[in-house]
Amino acid sequence: MADTLPSHASVVVIGGGIMGCSTLYHLAKMGVTDAILLERNALTSGTTWHSAAQVRALRHSRNLTRMIQYSVDLYSQLEKETGQSVGWIQKGSLSIATTPDRLTHVKRQEALAHAYGIDAWSVSAGEAKERWPLMNAEDVLGAVWSPDDGRVSPSDVCAALVKGAKSLGAKIFERTGVTGILTENGRITGVETDKGTVMCDAIALCTGLWSREVGAMAGAEVPALACEHFYLLTKPIDGITGNTPTLSDHDSHLYIRDDSGGLLVGCFEPMGKPIAPGVLNESFEFGLLPEDWDHFEPMMMNALHRLPALETAEVKMLLNGPESFTPDGTFMLGETAETHGLFLGCGLNSVGIASGGGAGMNLAHAIVHGRTAYDLSEADAKRFAPVFNSVEHLMARAPEILGTHYDIAYPGKQLKTARDLRRLPLDAEYRKAGAHMGQVYGWERPLYFGKTAEPQMTFGRPDWFGNVEAEVTAAHEKAAIFDASPFGKIDVTGPDAEAFLARVCAGHVGRKPGSVIYTAVLNDRGTFESDITVQRLGAERYRLFVGTNAIKRDLAWFRRHSEGFDVALADVTEDYATLGLMGPDAARIAAACGAEGLDGIGYFRVAPARIAGIEVTAARLSYVGEAGWEITCAAAEASRLYAALTAGGAVPAGLFAQSSMRIEKGFCAMGHELDSDVTPIAAGLGFALRKAGGYIGADAVETARASGETARIVSLTLDDGTAVPLGHEPVYLDGKIVGQTSSCAFGYRIGKPVALAHLHHPLADGTRVQVDIARTLFDATVTCGPLFDPDGARMKPVPAEA
Template sequence: MTEIPTRARAVIIGGGVSGCSVAYHLAKLGWTDIVLLERKQLTSGTTWHAAGLIGQLRASQNMTRLAKYSADLYVRLEEETGVATGMRQVGSITVALTEERKHEIYRQASLARAFNVDVREISPGEVKEMYPHLNVSDVVGAVHLPLDGQCDPANIAMALAKGARQRGARIIENVKVTKVLTKNGRVSGVSWAQGDEQGTIETDIVVNCAGMWARELGAKNGVSIPLHACEHFYLVTEAIPGLGRLPVLRVPDECAYYKEDAGKMMLGAFEPVAKPWGMDGIREDFCFDQLPEDMDHFAPILEMGVNRMPMLETAGIHTFFNGPESFTPDDRYYLGEAPELGGYWVAAGYNSIGIVSSGGAGMALAQWIHDGDAPFDLWEVDIRRAQPFQKNRRYLKERVSETLGLLYADHFPYRQMATSRNIRRSPLHEHLKARGAVFGEVAGWERANWFAREGQERDYRYSWKRQNWFDNQRDEHLAVRNGVGLFDMTSFGKIKIEGRDALAYLQRLCANDMDVEPGRIVYTQMLNQRGGIESDLTVTRLSPTVFLAVVPGATLRRDLAWLRRYLRDEFVVITDVTPAGSVLCLMGPNSRELIEKVSPNDFSNDKNPFGTWQEIEIGMGLGRAHRVTYVGELGWELYIPTDQAAHVFEVIEEAGADLGLKLCGLHALDSCRIEKAFRHFGHDITDEDHVLEAGLGFAVKTGKGDFIGRDAVLRKREAGLARRLVQFRLTDPEPLLFHNEAIVRNGKIVGTITSGNYGHYLGGAIGLGYVPCANETEADVLGSRYEIEIAGERFVAEASLKPMYDPKAERVRM
């Protein structure tokens, strides 16, 4: 038996490629006192049967950064460790069989250029030259990435393990972690078993890299890691004479990928309706196991494959493989420290892209553990986005049957999940549904995205062009600009912060000055030590010792974790009060006239100016009216007890009939806010974006005293801005902006659109994005010639550093 230490600086649970990568990268940072425990043998869960595709282009700049890092690492590892990784940069081709898919992959090509990934759009004829065995009769377009590749997944894990050992890490097989031990809300150690032997290891850091076992392991400590295994299929042919080295091929319209390996051809599938596996847990002796064949399930993919690559019809099948892989509710993996337990870190749920992801993810997580803060924006994979209810097994079983197939589905903008819906609903849900609401889901919340007209189909018809709700959004948008609209924003996260030390505590965490009179509302950010934005919120002072923080519903768990992380020995209580209240947003130039019809209170500028709140009677209920806006108009957020929300809605609806009140959805909210250049957390502002470069210096008060990030703000003011967030409007009213389109300045790509929508009042697509500006004046930035590249085509854009709509904010103070 291998001697197992009784103390370690970090314990990593799971010996797949993820765990081995974390061990390797912590060791590279100088952590020698590391122990990796694997319940059976290294790679024996999922890693050993992974397809090993290395595609560098991902959906965002930082995910692409991690994938490129993985590819570079796997090339170097063989020389460093002597373990053959099988890494071959054979390139990859993605082909499109429809015009919509062609537009999508051409958009991805523009994105690749913005991220400095080598890419080229190629014709069907060029595809045929590179892939002579392929039927290209119905191919309408393709993209080639010459530096993509393929590898041997098991050997990569072994190389990472060897590299970790060479730097002092201990990797021990056949040892199962039975429990993570805790003390005072933090990890204190792990219990382990090896046959009849048992013991503990003291540690402050545990990293759950347990793959498809991660959810059950996390549940033992109340940590939510919502993932579920699915069956994943591929076949490998017998050797095919004359089959030379070929690029990896993806045919997403047929849910298929192809890989040549040692003269054989692999055909793999991401079928539209997957088969969840392991509902009742995974048996104890599972190790290098395969699941039963299901050729009937795979047959539709194989039939399309024979048409696409006719040589498959005569090639013998060497292996038909079925093995489990874990998938998450949103097809993004989990990384970071769990919000429920200090020192409990997670790297799991890789959704069949674990090999290309784990090199970079291991590097990023190791740096995060080492420094205490993420090295760059990792919000899209942050474990804090997971909702506690999502660990429900029925929810997961239904959802992952969809998410596996979505990997190769058309990635249309605004695409909504079809499974596991209607979990979290506002008290107004049925009211809105009866009035034509078409719902989307965020953090499990059902939210009205748009309202169908009478007789109109209440469903999405997806496209890269104007979708079927475009005119509905326009009407809602213009109602807010010219009349009055009503939004249900019950999904807002609502956090009560109270106690004797609440003010001092918030002054330390927030960049703006929180020392305002009760009755005031403060817009602020919480910053990290780099001056990056960890949270974008409003804080309402309800009384001398009670504050209410309002945050996006999607970031609530992140914000709670950040608040609790910095709570010292102070008399402060932090409570999530989200379910206790609904929020109705009454917005537009006629909103004052409407609210005065349903409430006897005074809503004048003298009594209730912008940035203040008051308790009100409304209908026969009570609530608070907050004079703030996210659409750039006169308006109020009405905070109503959940049990009175339906009554207040009915009263407002009845009173608004004579004023043309329009029910509005989240699509209109977003298009209004982007006209006003209001920032959106997770897109325009992240923990990697300096608050001054984001144009939010007006909400930073360095004169109030010390707060987290203050020194970084002062340094940036001294050094000057390296980039600025700019608002763009396309002069051609036809094209659309969504996200990640390339910003072209004087003929050169300099960045990407962080968020986009259609400005129905301004008459064109609007986008926000960062432009480099070191040693430049505002006049230099605005004096350039700008275009936005969409799917390879460039469109002229106007640029502004001030909001193009109501730049002096006169309308919100009407």
């Protein structure tokens, strides 16, 4: 390894595990040959060395799957490139099901695998037994076989990555501890170590268990916490010859494979054991934690049931090695909101080896090119609310996240820990109305109302079906209240407010005061960074409404593009409440509350008003396809406003009703239909773009338009009213996959299950297709546009009845 630190490096990678080694390798491959890696102990001495190192390609999204497929290809290529074996063993994986719901879950995964081009197919319990003869298969209902999965040697993979990086000029410094991070005006300038200072332009923070503390050196929030993680190793046993597939018995919280002629039995138990910050210090090198047989005992009983041979096996050890977990179970990758030039590659949630190759490539890509190679917004380093960086909340949440690793992906399932962190202004009123709450960006938001008992999780028609139907019916026939208070609100003020927004927004932000503008926020590739609603409240004053979980990301984006403009940006999210009053009875209710003039506000217009004596701004628009307003008032006045509206006959409605109505209207949403891989043209939103250009991404949009790109998001209506699509299902035409669903719900105004779907190529209106729900094909019809009220007549002003 290198001896003398350079005075400057373009990029400093901190941490010598799989993420650090992969990131350094890819930086060097991308031409950053002066990059260096700092490791305070020895390479792989944190958590990488004791990884079970499974590489299973399928993940819940196309791009996470694509990322791991890249890892598989990379690990194979490294052997040829460097001569260093990575210990790749490709014996496949077998996922068994012992309950009907688990069988549905694995069949949904099989369908997803087909959509993503991965080999996977269902096998019977008997066939599963043939592939794993030591397994007790008496209670197995079925399984899915994935032949291309495998495992590697973690230390060998890192050795190959390091060898490749060094051959290109990158340098590694072991036994070099970081003692401080230098910043100036919110930007990275250097790294202080116990061997000197290195000035740099960017830092890749790949410090695993210690990432939260190292990030704090640079003023950044990194919500990740270590938990204990267990696997049992036995001495050689009869029946294990050579290498076996990985056996996943997720109903028992177990994964199982061979190890040196014996067995490796690992678990993700329902509730893990957190490790408080500071317990694992700089001396924790190639370290393990004490065996805890009491904690492991329930998993051991499950293992004895699945593998009777364990009863006579000789135990080698119960390995207890720490792993880091995030508040939602997905890693953090990309630049932080707080500190420019600080990039995170951490919180791998025990899938570091599988993810490391592709995640390291994407992190290097983000550093060099300013973006990941493809959309990874679900892993965006800026996605967590600041409240989640609290040690108290992490200590509660991380153990549950460990346990959810093998959960069944039920629709509507909610986490139980670290709840009630942020309450809406109307929280008390909603709970009194029987709200079932869901957590979004730390906020507790009502999913539906009238709950009388905790809902049972199911893949069939949910317990809340009738509750949501009543809410949609109220909005459609009378009036309902949808709470948009947790949507991010950013005030943009100053002489250059219009010029600034004309640069960062693709929509018609130059409209006169009193206008509401829907606009895309694009990057230089002409794909979505965000989609927002803008209210022009004055000549030099705008209010931007952004997604609930996008406020940190979007605010960072706007601030970093505001240089050179005389504007001020302020996050006023918690200062105001916003209630959507929607339905044909909305005008009568508003008039009864003393706001007779409210109905005079034109479509996509905003104006000040008084409702029940409360100063508000009312914007005429609708996310649910019914006439009404989004009414914004001071947060402290929300209770009075809500009391007046409900006294007039409006009823509260939750997110499930809103989603159903949104999908019926064909309205796209970030993270579902829209992301940084999708252009407005492909999303059918070209009409909302300024023809004159001048905005970020305009040239790329015109290139896409000139190349013949067309809208590829369509609506689907399923014939079978009992079908329950959830999203990500493959769409078939004539036996071939032609697309995938993105948002799904029951359409109460349509009377059928409905979906929005991305197609690989346009299909004609009325085309008959099939949707694969857990390997059962359901007939559906394509509609090129909204399913409900396609001309939008119901969203326009409706005069109040006399």
